[in-house]
Amino acid sequence: MNTTEKNMAATILRLEDDRVTGPDALRVTRLPAADKGGQWEICGICDGIEPDVFYHLKSLLDAGKKEEAWEGCLQYVLDNTAIVRSWIGSDAHPATEFILRDHYFNSGRKNTGKILQRALNDHGAALAEDGIPGEATRQALQTILSRGNESQFLASLHERRKSFYRSCKQFPVFGKGWLNRSENAYRFASSLV
Structure with a gap:
């Protein structure tokens, strides 16, 4: 480690x-x-x-x-959360890796796959939002990260994560904590860019 x-x-x-x-x-x-x-x-x-x-x-x-x-x-x-690094293909993007690892640990693989696919679609990909980060999702992620502006992509992941939490049935019970976690995770990830 x-x-x-x-x-x-x-x-x-x-x-x-x-x-x-x-x-x-x-x-x-x-x-x-x-x-x-x-x-x-x-x-x-x-x-x-x-x-x-x-x-x-x-x-x-x-x-x-x-x-x-x-x-x-x-x-x-x-x-x-190790699988997240395989989606990215390297350890060259710790900010994106962190946001995805944190969401994965908190919400699981499929939910993390969905916020990832939605954020990628915000940046021009045309992915099914099925929560399965297959080859097309991985390629889109690696392509977007290779373009440079990781901060912009992080902002999309952050917005998609908050939207996911708001859509959860238990949002009235846990929502405030989830949104606080999302903000704190985004702040930490931004320090890694």
Whole structure:
């Protein structure tokens, strides 16, 4: 894990739990009743979705091995979202990679594929918005990024992400937090351009 990847993963963990600023602040928290990830989480790593990872990390925290738990969280985020880099084709666009990794970690592959396809269509692609980042989506992304103006593309991803959140059934419950997360993620991504 290089420094940029480590910063991306740490930022995603902070976006999941803004009280977690590093290993010493890592903690287990109860999920809201409306959350479908289970009952407990460690920075978005939930007992109901990834129980083996959650309980391993919890056992490290219970044993006072906070540094090891932190490194495990960072690695899990990167492993869980690694496919995003294959869509881009390289590590040359960390800003776009970060926004897509963060949305992937928060909302899953298909939803991330949809916001990506919509943003690409905003920039002249003619893609089906099926949420499956196949060869056509990857080619369009690589072409648009090779043109230069990544900041403009990031702005489209950001708008498409906010639109996605607004369309969710649970927006009345979680919407304010989702939009705050989107703004904070966009701010961090913009610093990587």
